[in-house]
Amino acid sequence: MTYPRTEAFDAQYQELAKYAKVLSHPARLAILKYLAEVKACISGDISNEIPLSRTTVSQHLQVLREAGFIQGQIDGVKINYCLNPETVEELKQLFNDFMCKVQSDKCCK
Amino acid sequence: MTYPRTEAFDAQYQELAKYAKVLSHPARLAILKYLAEVKACISGDISNEIPLSRTTVSQHLQVLREAGFIQGQIDGVKINYCLNPETVEELKQLFNDFMCKVQSDKCCK
DNA sequence: GATTTATGTCGCAAACATACGACATATTTT
DNA sequence: AAAATATGTCGTATGTTTGCGACATAAATC
Numbered sequence: 001m002t003y004p005r006t007e008a009f010d011a012q013y014q015e016l017a018k019y020a021k022v023l024s025h026p027a028r029l030a031i032l033k034y035l036a037e038v039k040a041c042i043s044g045d046i047s048n049e050i051p052l053s054r055t056t057v058s059q060h061l062q063v064l065r066e067a068g069f070i071q072g073q074i075d076g077v078k079i080n081y082c083l084n085p086e087t088v089e090e091l092k093q094l095f096n097d098f099m100c101k102v103q104s105d106k107c108c109k
Numbered sequence: 110m111t112y113p114r115t116e117a118f119d120a121q122y123q124e125l126a127k128y129a130k131v132l133s134h135p136a137r138l139a140i141l142k143y144l145a146e147v148k149a150c151i152s153g154d155i156s157n158e159i160p161l162s163r164t165t166v167s168q169h170l171q172v173l174r175e176a177g178f179i180q181g182q183i184d185g186v187k188i189n190y191c192l193n194p195e196t197v198e199e200l201k202q203l204f205n206d207f208m209c210k211v212q213s214d215k216c217c218k
Numbered sequence: 219g220a221t222t223t224a225t226g227t228c229g230c231a232a233a234c235a236t237a238c239g240a241c242a243t244a245t246t247t248t
Numbered sequence: 249a250a251a252a253t254a255t256g257t258c259g260t261a262t263g264t265t266t267g268c269g270a271c272a273t274a275a276a277t278c
Contacts, residue, residue, distance in 0.1 A: 013135035013142075021133035025236085026122035029207065033122075036211045044254065056237050058256060077245045077254045088211055095204060098138065102145045102197055134266085153224060165267050167226060186224045186275045 016094045022067040027052055027060050032069060032083065040073075040082040125203045131176040132200075136161055136169050141192065144179060149191040 023029060030050050035041065047057040061081065064070045068087040072079040132138060139159055144150065156166040170190065173179045177196040181188040 013138040017133050017135045017138055020129045024126050024130035024133045026126045027236095029122040029126055033207070033210050042254075043256095052236095053238050054255080055239075055257090059236080059238095062256085077252095079255070083211065088208070092208055098142070099197070099201055101142050102192065136266095151224075152226095162268050163225080164227090164269075168266080168268095171226085186222095188225070 016098055019067065019091050019094065022063055022069065025060065027057070028064055031057070031060060031064060035070060035081060035083050040080050042078045042080060046081075125207055128176065128200050128203065131172055131178065134169065136166070137173055140166070140169055140173060141178060144190060144192050149182075149189050151187045151189060155190075 027050060031046055034046060034049055038045070043058060043061055044054070046061070047054040050057065052060075061070065061072075065072065068084055069091075070081050071084050072081050074080075136159060140155055143155060143158055147154070152167060152170055153163070155170070156163040159166065161169075170179065170181075174181065177193055178200075179190050180193050181190050183189075
């Protein structure tokens with residue numbers, strides 16, 4: 001949702017918020033972890049692994065793809081999915097930068 | 110949303126997903142950062158700082174409070190809000206644990 | 219005790235997210 | 249070329265999130 005009043009203000013937090021949204025569903029965290037374990041696999045493997053329909057998994061894959069977390073390599077009928085290390089690295093960076101600003105010495109106690 | 114089929118499966122990702130959801134809105138990231146900067150403040154200060162109505166800020170504060178990110182200390186009519194370092198630390202831990210499982214050596218290249 | 223100040227909750231509309239069956243497409247295999 | 253396989257997109261129902269005005273509460277001040 002974009003609200004005119006907040007657009008400018010939100011800008012600096014938009015990127016991390018977007019990544020956080022992608023990570024805010026257990027299925028997507030599970031897919032990322034599964035991909036890290038198997039290094040590469042086809043989408044059918046994922047819907048066998050997690051208790052969701054093929055359609056739903058496909059939609060979660062789309063969210064992960066659009067956010068740049070995963071990449072798909074077409075191989076005939078199959079599509080081999082794997083993690084995109086650049087995006088994983090960027091997330092880590094953004095998150096750590098944010099955490100530095102919200103350090104434990106910055107509380108009222 | 111809770112789906113019976115996925116409940117057991119989701120369990121191990123539920124916690125991080127929940128934290129990620131809290132961080133998935135720019136206004137909430139902004140509030141956390143503002144609180145870190147000023148160390149403690151009242152809710153009115155926050156709605157003056159960010160371009161959202163008092164009501165909306167109050168609701169974002171509720172989300173942050175319920176997730177344990179912030180604490181409110183009643184002082185007469187005012188409520189002094191501040192960060193909760195335990196939760197910030199727990200988030201950092203959960204996130205780092207997850208990132209270790211999704212390391213850059215775990216891709217198809 | 220009336221007014222002001224600080225904050226919270228309710229109710230609602232609009233937007234967004236989730237899950238999944240049904241259908242579409244495209245490449246293999248027979 | 250028909251069947252099988254792998255995957256994507258559409259439509260839809262249901263639930264959740266967001267923003268905000270209106271109302272409620274409760275302490276402080278006049």
